[in-house]
Amino acid sequence: MFLVLLFVTALTSIMIYLRTDNDIFGLLGVVMSLTCLIWGLVIAHWSVHILALFALLFFGKPVAVATVESRHR
Incomplete structure (x- = not known):
């Protein structure tokens, strides 16, 4: 939820910067956009x-178990 609010604030700052001549809104928009990107x-x-971990745990058989079962047969 915080990331969504940060993104909305960044977009709002960029829109305010484009409508006015205040450089602080441009700086705020750029910094917040970079933060959202990172x-x-x-x-x-x-x-x-x-x-990937869930796929390995739920859909595949672990290698160690498969080799132990094949030795007992």
Whole structure:
């Protein structure tokens, strides 16, 4: 939720900067947009790792278990 509010504030700051001559809104919009970009890349990176971990745990058989079962047969 915080990331959505940060993104909306960044867009609002950019729109205010384009309508006025205040440089503080431009600086605020750029800094907040970069923060949203970095935060989004961090979240995307970890979500890919979590999805891969779930895929390995739920859809695949661990290698160690498969080799132990094949030795007992």
